[in-house]
Amino acid sequence: MTLTTTDWRKSAVYQIYPKSFYSPEGKATGTLRGVTEKLDYLASLGIDYLWLTPVYASPQNDNGYDVSNYYAIDPSYGTMQDFDDLLAEATKRDLAVMMDIVVNHCSTEHDWFKQGRNPDSPYHDYFIWQDEPTNWQSKFGGPAWSFDEVAGKYYLHLFDQTQADLNWENPRLREDIYQMMQFWRDKGVRGFRLDVINLISKDQSFPNDPTGDGRTFYTDGPRVHDYLQEMNQRVFEGHDLMTVGEMSSTTLNHCRQYSHVSEEELKMTFNFHHLKVDYPDGQKWTAAPFDFLELKRIMSDWQVGMQGKAWNAIFWCNHDQPRVVSRFGDDTIYRVESAKMLATTLHGLQGTPYIYQGEEIGMTNPDFTNLTDYRDVETLNLYEEKIAQGEAPEQILAAIRQKSRDNARTPMQWDTTLHAGFSEATPWIDVAPNYTDINVKAAVANPDSVFHHYKKLIQLRKQYDVLTNGMYRLLTPDDLSIWAYERTTEDEQLLVLSNFYSSETTFTLPETMSDADVLIQNYPDVAQDGRNVTLRPYESVMFYRTT
């Protein structure tokens, strides 16, 4: 039996980056068969949905976020039969599969673009052309417009120049996209993650941006809600589908509408504001510690701002972000404690938790030392751009080591064998050297591991209604090391206490919680004296009582 629509708010999603997951065939990149072979492991974690990052045919300039055929599986991942087998095997284990839908742009290798370069082709209007470029900047560096010799015009690409933005103003394009989504839905896919979907509607006057990189003219743009409502009616309505939009540089107000409880657009949204607390002055490519007070403030604002109105996708990690234990925890002596603390803090919040492959065993950044270790188009473009601007290579590398998307893309660490059990072949990107200590085999065998902590958190969400419905309140906005919050319903009360640092600190429990039960903790006991709790390095405790 698969989950019913009434259950989705209690579910957990696991994100798979197939290229780095597993290759039983001994290839340099992971495959769909690799995912199928690991389904029992995923089911044992207790998750409900598997989100696969793009596996469609693609030249792989942006690891599949540059789709050249939405109806075909990229041969590096296998065949459509492999995909169908994965769906069938997942369903047997009560796991639903979510596809990544990348329709802000497509590859310049897509037939639409190849034909659309000809101004007389009906596909010309599937893209965004200008005789003169604006000053908008690509999110991967350099100008957002490139000249096409055949068309004799500039086309827009908010990402790499091989990722041409699609023209959503064109109803024929929209119809083609909805049909493609219906194809996957009718195959048995149970959800969609929509890549940078809040960028699809551009200000049609295409103005220059006097103060920025152009994003104000295409982020949460003029017709984006109309398009999502149309998509909902054409693809989602009447079907049991999980839908989540990736919202780049968005606002709370827009997300309240995208994922409003009336479900006219999507079920939930990802936003990234909490993952920019280590971008000093908004600059991603500067190595810097994170701002803890900002982290609490931003996540709390989104908890309070969405509750009762809309729904958050909650997450620390994905394929674009550094590993959270290296980022907001301690990936050396307190790796296990801090990985569990971060998990408890996140899983106590309202929303749907997303777990990115390897997070559940506390995988860390690999700490690569050379530029040649990196593969990501954003990282490599950035390096060239900064060098051209005269920045010192060591300084750029320090930022890359902390921030590169490749931190999340090293192969999944399955066991202590060659290449961490990922494949017999040399992987497309190096394995993190700590795989002999940090791997699935060891984590599953140890009842105190990060893996078993995640498993318990996933179970608690299904068991305690307060985790789904409880109202959120931040108790320690100004505390420099503790994030304490409560969640309450009419008859339940939950208190989550987390120490984000390695120094001991104390917290005085509210009177009502002094004899509360402990649902989950990351030390063998709770150091409690009356209402005073001593929180050891990276300690986290979840208290619970009925009222």
Ligand SMILES: O=P(O)(O)OC[C@H]1O[C@H](O[C@H]2O[C@H](CO)[C@@H](O)[C@H](O)[C@H]2O)[C@H](O)[C@@H](O)[C@@H]1O
């Ligand atoms: O940081 P934001 O402006 O809030 O944007 C969020 C993420 O957007 C982009 O990610 C997604 O689209 C890319 C192009 O398809 C793709 O390369 C990426 O893998 C997708 O997840 C951006 O690339 C990310 O860095 C941002 O975090």
